[in-house]
Amino acid sequence: MEEDNNKKKRIDLIDTKLMFTLAGAGCIIGIFYIFVGHIGSVFAVIKKLISSMGPIIIGGVIAFLLNPLVNKMRVWFNSFLKKIAPKMTKKKRKQTSDFLAVFFAMLFFIAMISGLLWILIPSLYDSINKLYDNFDKYTSNLEKWITMLAKKKPNMVNMLNNYMDDIEKSIKTLFTEKLIPNMDGVVKAVSSGILGGVKFVFDFIIGIVAAIYLLGSKDKFSAQGKKVIYALFNRKTGNKVLNGFEFIDGVFGGFISGKIIDSLIIGVLCFVFCSIVKMPYAVLISVIVGVTNIIPFFGPFIGAIPASVLVLVESPKMCLVFIIFIIVLQQLDGNVIGPLVLSDTTGLSSFWILFAIIVGGNLFGFKGMVLGVPVFACIYALLTRFLRSGLKKKGLVNDTSYFVALRGFDEEGNPVRGPKKIFESASQKRKRERQMEQFKHSKELINKVAHHEKKEKED
Numbered sequence: 001m002e003e004d005n006n007k008k009k010r011i012d013l014i015d016t017k018l019m020f021t022l023a024g025a026g027c028i029i030g031i032f033y034i035f036v037g038h039i040g041s042v043f044a045v046i047k048k049l050i051s052s053m054g055p056i057i058i059g060g061v062i063a064f065l066l067n068p069l070v071n072k073m074r075v076w077f078n079s080f081l082k083k084i085a086p087k088m089t090k091k092k093r094k095q096t097s098d099f100l101a102v103f104f105a106m107l108f109f110i111a112m113i114s115g116l117l118w119i120l121i122p123s124l125y126d127s128i129n130k131l132y133d134n135f136d137k138y139t140s141n142l143e144k145w146i147t148m149l150a151k152k153k154p155n156m157v158n159m160l161n162n163y164m165d166d167i168e169k170s171i172k173t174l175f176t177e178k179l180i181p182n183m184d185g186v187v188k189a190v191s192s193g194i195l196g197g198v199k200f201v202f203d204f205i206i207g208i209v210a211a212i213y214l215l216g217s218k219d220k221f222s223a224q225g226k227k228v229i230y231a232l233f234n235r236k237t238g239n240k241v242l243n244g245f246e247f248i249d250g251v252f253g254g255f256i257s258g259k260i261i262d263s264l265i266i267g268v269l270c271f272v273f274c275s276i277v278k279m280p281y282a283v284l285i286s287v288i289v290g291v292t293n294i295i296p297f298f299g300p301f302i303g304a305i306p307a308s309v310l311v312l313v314e315s316p317k318m319c320l321v322f323i324i325f326i327i328v329l330q331q332l333d334g335n336v337i338g339p340l341v342l343s344d345t346t347g348l349s350s351f352w353i354l355f356a357i358i359v360g361g362n363l364f365g366f367k368g369m370v371l372g373v374p375v376f377a378c379i380y381a382l383l384t385r386f387l388r389s390g391l392k393k394k395g396l397v398n399d400t401s402y403f404v405a406l407r408g409f410d411e412e413g414n415p416v417r418g419p420k421k422i423f424e425s426a427s428q429k430r431k432r433e434r435q436m437e438q439f440k441h442s443k444e445l446i447n448k449v450a451h452h453e454k455k456e457k458e459d
Helices: 002-037 039-052 054-084 090-133 135-152 154-179 183-216 218-232 235-276 282-292 299-314 316-342 350-393 426-458
Strands: 406-409 415-417
Touching (some): 054 183, 054 218, 054 235, 090 183, 090 282, 183 218, 218 235, 235 316, 282 299, 282 316
Antiparallel strands (some): 406 415
16 A cells, blocks of 8 residues: 555656646747747847946946956055055955055056047047048049049040949939938937937946946955855856856956057057158058957958048058058068967967857947957857867767767777768769679670680680
8 A cells, every 4th residue: 555655656746847847848938939029129128238237338348457457456565565564454454455456557547548538639630630621632633533534544434424423313312312301310310429429438437437346346246256156056067167257257358458459559550650651640540450450350451441541532652552561560460469469368260260250240240340259269168168078978089180080980989080981872873883784794795705716716
């Protein structure tokens, strides 16, 4: 009787587990269906949430960039206070060194931003003002060039006139059918752009305040994060999660800080060269080249296009010089400066860097092009660790060269290597078999003829 009751309890337990499993699977399927069906609304909510958290995100980025400097200054102030105030308690000395480190780090950041703006804004204003003042000169130069082209190559001018007629029609259509009827939308777009710029300045100021709080309480936030990790996972898994966050911190910190330093070097080198050869709009061009250089791989070429146009309207010969210089600068950055500053912080090959930039740019624009590489590097590293663990459990090595010529494993578990088998369809197989049969019959016929001739000679 007791055995029957125990069996019944086991069956009830199995049914309960199955019920919860099916219910959980149903909830997951339902949530996935709702998410896919309302994916536009979900992304709109996420975008609005990120926009509302703008000052906190900016503060987090500033704190992330200044964190290495704060850590070094904390150690230095701690040792300095230990020498000049030996009677100060350890807790008081730590609080004072933390305050001084955050204060001087933020002072350095604000001074650096203010200095850059102090140098760049007047120069950029002069460059843009010069571009506006010389606009009539550029149009007259263009007219002279067209007149000279008309004398030398009249056929090309006729072709250009046809294109100009099409362009004129397109411009008229754009103004009459799209721009003028939608003038309210244009005004709204311009006003939203201005408000967006003002909002960014306001968010940046609040972000500096948020960065001060984050840097001042970073030890507390770090401890709270570790509490959450070890509350959710066991110790072994928690250690892996912490190691993963340390790796992400190293990749993002090394890449972003290194890329900023690399872009500053490129911008300074561009300004020095443009000043030596007396290139027009030297500051404006250097800022464009330096800012776009933050984008890996495509950055120098993206910045070279508008900069080349600016130089072209002033001097076509100088534009050629500038293009040659950009090519040389890109090679110098890719082969010397970049590897020296960035080292191998991402661990990605050139193909995966290109993949990350294209996908990140298509999904998130400029931010995606900049952050796509470190984000994909973290995903790639996590997948590599997962695959390494899986291979280790199966007794296989993680060396990629081991799998290059691998065709599989035999029944005893030994690797089978060799050239790749050529795929053969059923029709190709039948054709090959017919050819082999014909060859066999031909060989038999030749043997018979040779045997007959030999017999005739003997007779």
